[in-house]
Amino acid sequence: METGKQKILSLLEQVPDPEVPVLSVIDLGIVRDIKIQGEEIEVIITPTYSGCPAMDVISMQIRMTLLEYGFKNVKISTVLSPAWTTEWMSEAGKEKLKAYGIAPPNPVQAVCDVKLFAEEEAIQCPHCQSYNTRMISRFGSTACKALYKCNDCLEPFDYFKCH
Amino acid sequence: MTQPINQSTNQLINYTLHLADNALILGQRNAEWTGHGPVLEQDIAISNIALDLIGQGRNLYQYAAKLINEATDRPINQPAKQPVTEDTLAYLRDSRDFKNCLLAELDKGDWARTVLRQFFFSNYQFWLYDAMKKSKDPTLAAVAEKSLKEVIYHLRWSAEWVIRLGDGTTESHQRIVNALHDLWPYTGELIANASYEKELARENIAVDLDLIKQPWLDKTSAVLQEATLELPPNQWMQSGGKEGRHTEHLDYILMEMQYLQRTYPGVEW
Numbered sequence: 228m229e230t231g232k233q234k235i236l237s238l239l240e241q242v243p244d245p246e247v248p249v250l251s252v253i254d255l256g257i258v259r260d261i262k263i264q265g266e267e268i269e270v271i272i273t274p275t276y277s278g279c280p281a282m283d284v285i286s287m288q289i290r291m292t293l294l295e296y297g298f299k300n301v302k303i304s305t306v307l308s309p310a311w312t313t314e315w316m317s318e319a320g321k322e323k324l325k326a327y328g329i330a331p332p333n334p335v336q337a338v339c340d341v342k343l344f345a346e347e348e349a350i351q352c353p354h355c356q357s358y359n360t361r362m363i364s365r366f367g368s369t370a371c372k373a374l375y376k377c378n379d380c381l382e383p384f385d386y387f388k389c390h
Numbered sequence: 391m392t393q394p395i396n397q398s399t400n401q402l403i404n405y406t407l408h409l410a411d412n413a414l415i416l417g418q419r420n421a422e423w424t425g426h427g428p429v430l431e432q433d434i435a436i437s438n439i440a441l442d443l444i445g446q447g448r449n450l451y452q453y454a455a456k457l458i459n460e461a462t463d464r465p466i467n468q469p470a471k472q473p474v475t476e477d478t479l480a481y482l483r484d485s486r487d488f489k490n491c492l493l494a495e496l497d498k499g500d501w502a503r504t505v506l507r508q509f510f511f512s513n514y515q516f517w518l519y520d521a522m523k524k525s526k527d528p529t530l531a532a533v534a535e536k537s538l539k540e541v542i543y544h545l546r547w548s549a550e551w552v553i554r555l556g557d558g559t560t561e562s563h564q565r566i567v568n569a570l571h572d573l574w575p576y577t578g579e580l581i582a583n584a585s586y587e588k589e590l591a592r593e594n595i596a597v598d599l600d601l602i603k604q605p606w607l608d609k610t611s612a613v614l615q616e617a618t619l620e621l622p623p624n625q626w627m628q629s630g631g632k633e634g635r636h637t638e639h640l641d642y643i644l645m646e647m648q649y650l651q652r653t654y655p656g657v658e659w
Contacts, residue, residue, distance in 0.1 A: 276540060277449055277533075277540060364432070384444045
C-alpha cells in the first residue's frame with residue numbers, strides 16, 4: 228500500500244501551483260496525505276491562505292493528472308488544521324523559487340507577529356544575492372508574497388513571506 | 391414530518407453565520423478599493439486583506455451550509471429540496487438574515503476611515519480567533535487557527551496606518567480624528583455578546599466576548615496613544631447587527647453583491 232501512495236505522490240510532483248508554476252503542489256507542502264481504499268484515492272490538501280484563489284484550479288489539476296494515469300476514482304478533501312506553514316516547503320522548492328527570481332521564505336520566522344514597526348528580516352535579493360534590501364509592502368501580487376526592493380542592484384523582487 | 395431543529399444546533403448555525411457575515415461583508419467593503427487605492431502597493435494590500443476575509447467567510451459558510459443541510463428543519467427560506475450551499479448563503483439571503491456587526495457594513499469612506507475600521511476589526515478578530523483555537527467545536531477551532539495567521543498581518547498593517555495618519559500631517563490627523571468620532575459608537579458591538587454567543591460560550595464553543603473586551607481595549611488605547619489620538623470617553627454604543635437589524639448601508643452592498651444571482655438565478659462563471 229505504501230508503494231501505491233509513493234506512486235501517487237510522485238505523480239503529483241507534476242502538478243504545478245498555478246500562480247507560482249515553478250513549484251509543484253508537493254514542493255509547496257499543501258498535499259498532506261494520500262489515502263487509498265480499493266479503487267478510491269483520497270488526496271488531502273490544505274490551502275496556503277484562506278482566500279487562496281488557486282485552490283479550485285489545484286484540485287482540478289490533481290484530478291486531471293491522476294486521470295491521465297488511469298486513476299478515475301479520485302476524491303479531494305480539504306483540511307484546515309494544522310494550518311499550512313512555509314516550514315513545510317521543501318528545500319528543493321526553495322531552490323527552485325530562488326532560481327525563478329522569488330526570494331524563498333526565511334527558515335526562521337521573524338516578522339509574523341503583531342509588534343508595530345518591528346524590525347524587518349534581512350531578505351536576500353534573488354538577483355544579486357545582496358542582503359541590502361528593503362520591504363516595499365508586506366502584501367504582494369499574491370497572498371503568499373511580499374514586495375521588496377534591492378538597494379544594490381535596484382531590482383524589485385517578490386519574497387515568499389513566512390507564514 | 392419535519393423535526394424541530396435542536397436549540398444548540400440552531401445557535402451554532404447563527405453563530406457560524408455571524409462570523410461568516412462579518413468576514414464577507416468587510417471583505418466586500420474592502421474590495422471596493424481594488425483599483426482605487428491611494429498608491430498601488432496599498433491598493434494591493436487592502437485587496438489582499440479583502441481576499442483573506444472572503445476566504446475566511448467561505449470556510450465558515452461551508453460549515454454553516456453543512457449544519458443547515460444536516461438539520462431537517464431549515465431556518466432559512468429555501469426551496470425544500472435544494473441543498474443550501476456557501477453560495478446560497480452569501481447571495482440569496484436578505485439583509486434581515488445577515489448577522490454581521492454594523493461596523494463591517496458602514497461605507498468605506500476615505501482611507502483614514504478604512505484603515506481605522508480595519509484596525510478595530512482586526513484587533514477584535516485577533517483576540518477572537520486566538521481564543522477560538524480552543525473551541526470545543528473542531529471546525530471552528532480549525533478555521534480560527536488558519537485565520538489567525540492572516541489576521542496577524544492585517545492587525546499590524548492597519549495599526550501602523552492608524553499611527554502613520556494620526557501622527558502625520560495636520561490633514562491626515564484631522565481625517566483620522568473624524569473617522570474615530572464616526573466609528574467609535576460602532577465598536578461596542580464587536581465585544582458585546584449576542585444571545586447565541588452567550589449560550590454557546592457556556593458550552594465552550596463560542597468565545598465569551600467579555601473575556602476579550604479588556605485585551606481589545608488595551609491594544610486599542612496603546613495604538614491610539616501612539617497615533618496621538620485620544621481614546622473617546624464611555625458613551626452609548628450602537629448595536630443590532632448581530633440580530634439582523636442593520637443600517638441602510640447593508641442593503642446597498644447586498645444589492646451590488648447579489649445582483650447577478652438574483653437577476654440570473656444559478657448563473658455560473
